[in-house]
Amino acid sequence: MGKSIIKIDHMAKIYGHASLEVRIRGSKVSQCRLHIEESSRFFERMMKGKRFDEARRLAPRICGICAASHNITAIMAVEDALGIRPSERVRQVREALILGGYVQSHALHGYFLALPDYLGYSGILDMADKYPEHVDRAFRLKRLGNSVIEVLGGRTTHPVTTNVGHFTNRPETGQLDGLLESLEAGLKDAKATVRLFSSFKSPDFSGVRRTAALEDGKSYAILSGRPVIAGRMVEQKDFLDSIEPEERPYSTSRFVKSGGREFVVGPLARMNANHRLLCGEARAALKRSRLKLPNHNPFNANIARAVEMVHCIETCIDVLRKIKKENKRSGEPGTGQPAAYDFKKLGGKRRGCAITEAPRGMLYHEYSVNRDGFITDSSILTPTAQNLGPIESDVRAFLPSVLGRPRQAIISEIEKLIRSYDPCISCATHFLDVKFS
Amino acid sequence: MKGRKQTKRGKRGSKPVKLKAGIFAFTCCEGCQLQILDLWDRLFDVLDFVEIEYFKLAQEKNAIREMDLAIVEGAISTKDEAKRLKEIREKSGFLVAIGECAASGGIPAMRSVNLPNFKRPEGMLEKTTGIGKHVKVDYKLRGCPIEREEFLNLVVGLAVGKVPLEINEPVCMECSNREIECLMLKGIPCAGPLTCAGCNALCPSQNTPCEGCRGTMEDAALEQVRERCLEVGATPQMVMNAISRFSTDAVEKTLKRAEARGSKSKANKPRKERGDQ
Numbered sequence: 001m002g003k004s005i006i007k008i009d010h011m012a013k014i015y016g017h018a019s020l021e022v023r024i025r026g027s028k029v030s031q032c033r034l035h036i037e038e039s040s041r042f043f044e045r046m047m048k049g050k051r052f053d054e055a056r057r058l059a060p061r062i063c064g065i066c067a068a069s070h071n072i073t074a075i076m077a078v079e080d081a082l083g084i085r086p087s088e089r090v091r092q093v094r095e096a097l098i099l100g101g102y103v104q105s106h107a108l109h110g111y112f113l114a115l116p117d118y119l120g121y122s123g124i125l126d127m128a129d130k131y132p133e134h135v136d137r138a139f140r141l142k143r144l145g146n147s148v149i150e151v152l153g154g155r156t157t158h159p160v161t162t163n164v165g166h167f168t169n170r171p172e173t174g175q176l177d178g179l180l181e182s183l184e185a186g187l188k189d190a191k192a193t194v195r196l197f198s199s200f201k202s203p204d205f206s207g208v209r210r211t212a213a214l215e216d217g218k219s220y221a222i223l224s225g226r227p228v229i230a231g232r233m234v235e236q237k238d239f240l241d242s243i244e245p246e247e248r249p250y251s252t253s254r255f256v257k258s259g260g261r262e263f264v265v266g267p268l269a270r271m272n273a274n275h276r277l278l279c280g281e282a283r284a285a286l287k288r289s290r291l292k293l294p295n296h297n298p299f300n301a302n303i304a305r306a307v308e309m310v311h312c313i314e315t316c317i318d319v320l321r322k323i324k325k326e327n328k329r330s331g332e333p334g335t336g337q338p339a340a341y342d343f344k345k346l347g348g349k350r351r352g353c354a355i356t357e358a359p360r361g362m363l364y365h366e367y368s369v370n371r372d373g374f375i376t377d378s379s380i381l382t383p384t385a386q387n388l389g390p391i392e393s394d395v396r397a398f399l400p401s402v403l404g405r406p407r408q409a410i411i412s413e414i415e416k417l418i419r420s421y422d423p424c425i426s427c428a429t430h431f432l433d434v435k436f437s
Numbered sequence: 438m439k440g441r442k443q444t445k446r447g448k449r450g451s452k453p454v455k456l457k458a459g460i461f462a463f464t465c466c467e468g469c470q471l472q473i474l475d476l477w478d479r480l481f482d483v484l485d486f487v488e489i490e491y492f493k494l495a496q497e498k499n500a501i502r503e504m505d506l507a508i509v510e511g512a513i514s515t516k517d518e519a520k521r522l523k524e525i526r527e528k529s530g531f532l533v534a535i536g537e538c539a540a541s542g543g544i545p546a547m548r549s550v551n552l553p554n555f556k557r558p559e560g561m562l563e564k565t566t567g568i569g570k571h572v573k574v575d576y577k578l579r580g581c582p583i584e585r586e587e588f589l590n591l592v593v594g595l596a597v598g599k600v601p602l603e604i605n606e607p608v609c610m611e612c613s614n615r616e617i618e619c620l621m622l623k624g625i626p627c628a629g630p631l632t633c634a635g636c637n638a639l640c641p642s643q644n645t646p647c648e649g650c651r652g653t654m655e656d657a658a659l660e661q662v663r664e665r666c667l668e669v670g671a672t673p674q675m676v677m678n679a680i681s682r683f684s685t686d687a688v689e690k691t692l693k694r695a696e697a698r699g700s701k702s703k704a705n706k707p708r709k710e711r712g713d714q
Contacts, residue, residue: 012494012497012499013494013495013497015494017462037517041514041545045548046547046548049674049678051674051678054678057682061468061543061581062466063466064465064467064468064469064471064582065466065468067466108471108474112495116496122496122497122498123497123498124495125480125484125489125496139477142474142475142477143475143477146475154639154643154645156475157468157471157582158581160640160645161643161645168643168644168645169643252558372672426466
């Protein structure tokens with residue numbers, strides 16, 4: 001094999017627009033580039049001049065898939081800036097909302113994007129005749145995740161009831177009962193998903209070994225804790241400083257490194273860090289899946305996602321039961337009044353940040369708010385932006401092991417690898433530096 | 438119109454002819470395509486009379502060929518996108534803009550207001566706009582994100598040769614239908630009086646002011662609503678925030694015109710605004 005070029009244009013079944021170009025000389029990869037072709041939307045600049053409570057409306061529009069995560073993270077960052085402390089219950093409901101987002105995002109990725117690769121189909125819609133049970137389960141899980149967001153957040157894609165300091169509307173017991181019922185049924189589906197994905201054989205491969213996730217030592221950290229990058233814990237507010245951005249001419253998104261080296265975020269990173277703190281059923285499912293931890297094989301992220309689904313459903317059930325109990329104790333919840341904040345009186349440090357674990361990894365939002373309550377500056381770092389480097393490196397490292405195969409097979413293996421990261425390109429492309437002329 | 442000819446075919450036969458369709462995405466969050474997947478089992482009902490030839494988010498094999506129906510999501514922000522969009526238009530009979538980004542530019546279009554003079558990356562257009570600025574659009578499905586039911590209605594309608602009416606009345610109508618207490622009266626600036634209805638007052642029903650996600654109505658009384666918001670205690674900046682989230686273009690123009698005229702008149706306060714008071 002002499003020189004050859006493999007190019008995957010406008011890759012399908014990922015969110016957003018990206019292409020991959022690999023140059024091969026002999027049995028060596030001489031160049032591997034992930035071209036990010038998504039056009040920038042400049043969200044960080046758009047936030048400027050908006051009132052503090054606008055961030056929650058604009059941020060979810062960054063990504064239609066993990067809208068709930070962007071929404072909550074933006075709110076938490078603004079709260080940090082203004083020194084507002086929401087109640088523990090608000091925090092729990094927010095976590096349940098995000099976990100609902102996990103269920104729908106993981107179901108979408110697992111069944112709609114990844115599974116057709118493993119079963120040899122173009123897309124899930126073609127699988128309906130041969131694999132009706134998988135397709136039905138896919139839709140059931142997707143719907144379950146959506147209903148969690150809809151009941152708690154008011155709308156499936158861009159939540160509306162979440163607000164700085166509180167929820168504007170709270171679900172009634174009737175709604176909660178229905179949701180609890182489907183969550184309990186969904187647990188079975190999630191476990192079946194773990195079985196399904198652990199039945200596929202992952203290629204023997206070890207990718208980028210440095211992983212990063214939130215850790216709080218008490219729970220499977222989603223909204224709390226501090227980021228730990230390759231074993232080094234940093235404060236949330238120092239997160240951005242511990243990371244070096246890198247411009248690459250072929251990409252509209254920046255790549256990032258920490259300490260000069262790449263790191264991976266996402267389900268496998270979370271699992272490596274916190275698997276002991278998973279809920280009971282999820283821990284059992286993890287054990288049955290025979291996934292060895294710590295694990296650095298990106299293909300196994302699919303299994304990790306399925307296990308997380310079990311955990312999410314369990315946690316949601318727990319939180320919803322708590323809300324129900326409280327409803328019973330203190331009567332049906334009324335709707336909260338939009339709070340009027342007196343900015344002159346609020347302490348706060350005016351510049352605040354928040355990190356949460358979004359379905360694809362750590363999501364960072366930072367806002368500065370002035371005396372009148374308007375945003376003067378913002379930074380957003382999405383999980384996919386952190387994963388772009390590792391995706392490139394992994395493709396480079398993985399390719400030699402499949403080079404002997406026919407061209408189409410090589411392409412399909414690479415696509416599987418890239419998809420296992422569940423990259424969300426539309427998310428990754430907003431922090432392109434804007435240079436003013 | 439090419440599209441009408443195509444869709445009529447389905448009307449004549451007893452069994453609808455399968456429409457060839459493509460689903461395309463430009464600058465957006467892909468949330469609207471997600472709504473299509475979220476039709477769940479009903480998606481398969483749609484597939485009885487629609488054949489999807491291009492849907493990059495959901496299938497590996499995609500081809501841009503002659504098609505009856507193009508469903509386009511996202512705003513146009515680069516020269517490349519504009520070129521691809523034109524190609525899609527040429528090959529399609531009926532072209533639908535789904536979601537506010539495609540319909541009016543939506544949130545990505547905000548860049549033309551927020552970043553008036555920055556050095557654009559190569560290939561980026563001066564303004565990010567809805568697809569209507571580049572090609573003829575046959576139908577707009579509004580909203581951020583779109584309402585799934587509306588999408589279903591449209592596709593089923595097209596298959597039997599009917600196009601649903603586009604709504605042009607404010608969200609206030611739906612608020613009064615549902616007897617939701619007016620937020621504006623509580624002193625909260627709300628984009629409801631300006632915004633196309635169709636969501637069944639989703640946000641106000643959850644005690645959240647309308648964010649205007651279905652775009653500003655063509656004959657919206659922008660200036661009057663702005664004054665009303667100021668009266669209930671909002672600052673001018675808050676009002677701009679509230680009414681400029683979506684349809685940046687319309688708001689920009691109207692406010693400029695208002696300033697030029699120095700208009701302070703409250704003479705023709707629109708009825709629809711009073712509707713829910």
